[in-house]
Amino acid sequence: MDADYDVLVIGGGPGGSCAAAYCRQKNYRTLVVEKCAFPRFRIGESMLPTSNAILREIGAWPKIEAAGFIPKYGALFYVSHGEEEKEVDFRHSLIPGLESTYQVERAKFDAILLDHARSLGAEVRMQTAVRAIESKGNASRVELEDTAGTSTVTARWVLDASGRDNFFVTDQKRALDAPTSVRRMAVYSHFHGVARPPGRRAGHTIVVRLEDGWFWIIPIDEQRTSVGLVTTLAAMRRANVEPAEFFRQAVEGSPRLRELMQGSAPMMEFRVMSDYTYFRRELARERVLLVGDAAGFFDPIFSSGVYMSLWSAQLAAGLIARADETGRALTAAERRGYTRAIKRHAGVFRRLIAMFYNNTSFAVFMCQEVPWDLMPGLTSIVAGHAKLTWALWWRFNLFLLICRLQHWLRLAPPLAFRPPLPAKAV
Numbered sequence: 001m002d003a004d005y006d007v008l009v010i011g012g013g014p015g016g017s018c019a020a021a022y023c024r025q026k027n028y029r030t031l032v033v034e035k036c037a038f039p040r041f042r043i044g045e046s047m048l049p050t051s052n053a054i055l056r057e058i059g060a061w062p063k064i065e066a067a068g069f070i071p072k073y074g075a076l077f078y079v080s081h082g083e084e085e086k087e088v089d090f091r092h093s094l095i096p097g098l099e100s101t102y103q104v105e106r107a108k109f110d111a112i113l114l115d116h117a118r119s120l121g122a123e124v125r126m127q128t129a130v131r132a133i134e135s136k137g138n139a140s141r142v143e144l145e146d147t148a149g150t151s152t153v154t155a156r157w158v159l160d161a162s163g164r165d166n167f168f169v170t171d172q173k174r175a176l177d178a179p180t181s182v183r184r185m186a187v188y189s190h191f192h193g194v195a196r197p198p199g200r201r202a203g204h205t206i207v208v209r210l211e212d213g214w215f216w217i218i219p220i221d222e223q224r225t226s227v228g229l230v231t232t233l234a235a236m237r238r239a240n241v242e243p244a245e246f247f248r249q250a251v252e253g254s255p256r257l258r259e260l261m262q263g264s265a266p267m268m269e270f271r272v273m274s275d276y277t278y279f280r281r282e283l284a285r286e287r288v289l290l291v292g293d294a295a296g297f298f299d300p301i302f303s304s305g306v307y308m309s310l311w312s313a314q315l316a317a318g319l320i321a322r323a324d325e326t327g328r329a330l331t332a333a334e335r336r337g338y339t340r341a342i343k344r345h346a347g348v349f350r351r352l353i354a355m356f357y358n359n360t361s362f363a364v365f366m367c368q369e370v371p372w373d374l375m376p377g378l379t380s381i382v383a384g385h386a387k388l389t390w391a392l393w394w395r396f397n398l399f400l401l402i403c404r405l406q407h408w409l410r411l412a413p414p415l416a417f418r419p420p421l422p423a424k425a426v
């Protein structure tokens, strides 16, 4: 079959736009199909410095730099009732070139990337949803639906970057990996009037750790700050109140958050997202690859989502080009290799995430002095360098070993997740 397009990309989020840009660089006839009208709201505003190089490679970086986003040089970690403060400053990363990135308003960021793909020659159809895909020999027949009705196109390759909505996979009932964590949810809004630290810390992501959850505070422009609470579904059910009230009570219950949120007010309705942790078992078929959230997502704590979408887009586009050199579909080994590569990369973040949610391990992370020069290695990983070179590998594993030892040896002081107990009367 002579296909209409070389590549059809489902979804115009960062993963889809980036994949489309790479495909255009290889001169593929590329169609991006996006079901929403842009700009549209998306959560996920904190970037990682490792995304910069990918955005440079596709030529979008100057547009991001010119957009007026808030520079991000690191992150600050606090504990709900304690005085502890831990700064991760990207300048101190072991791997050079990861000094900064941006906090972005996603509606604007995603629109810039999609426009960029368009400027490279990708055809973009907005408010058009993919409804069905059928494999036909060396191409796929794809059914589209827009405001005018349904139509069909054919493409030699399909990149499913449809995010959590996960069009293709849901359609094909593809299996998920076994869950690796408890079920969590996020309650969030944009606020004005949230206090910011002075100087270069003003653009830091602030994380406030509660006993069984945490808050993010991400400045997204001069006025607006994204603030979200992550908690467990079980805690929310136990509380038996509306999510916005749960959020308010959590702020009230924490001296650190009360201080940071004093005088602030929400600028939009609270939004809720639950059960966002999943990973598809297989991420590639002969002529279809899953990119970004369509493949899987673990947790927002280390802001890895957008980076993983860009990185998987880069990998998927490269794989298509290699297969095309000899005019074939993906081999079984390539499909397995793609799945493994993405899961290995995401697995580094998963281990970091598991450390964060463990109160004992997190006490080690919060130490001012982490021994043996481990912190620069950890800083690189927090900056998104999930490719573990030997220098990063041994530091990361030694750090995680110390976290495990902390359970028995109490190497780091415990953290103040609760108010101090009242002094006993004598």
Ligand SMILES: Cc1cc2nc3c(=O)[nH]c(=O)nc-3n(C[C@H](O)[C@H](O)[C@H](O)COP(=O)(O)OP(=O)(O)OC[C@H]3O[C@@H](n4cnc5c(N)ncnc54)[C@H](O)[C@@H]3O)c2cc1C
Pocket: 010, 011, 012, 013, 014, 015, 016, 033, 034, 035, 036, 042, 043, 044, 045, 046, 047, 048, 128, 129, 130, 131, 161, 162, 163, 164, 165, 166, 167, 186, 228, 273, 276, 291, 292, 293, 294, 297, 299, 300, 303, 304, 305, 306, 307, 309
């Ligand atoms: C609470 C929370 C906080 C987060 N915070 C961060 C953060 O600070 N930093 C970070 O990097 N990540 C964060 N993330 C993750 C981040 O939001 C995602 O990883 C990122 O948006 C994934 O990009 P994507 O391009 O894969 O998918 P998306 O951004 O979801 O884009 C997918 C696109 O596909 C379109 N689409 C869906 N189905 C169809 C269809 N059938 N036809 C056509 N189009 C379709 C959708 O409309 C959408 O525009 C967070 C996630 C959560 C849940």
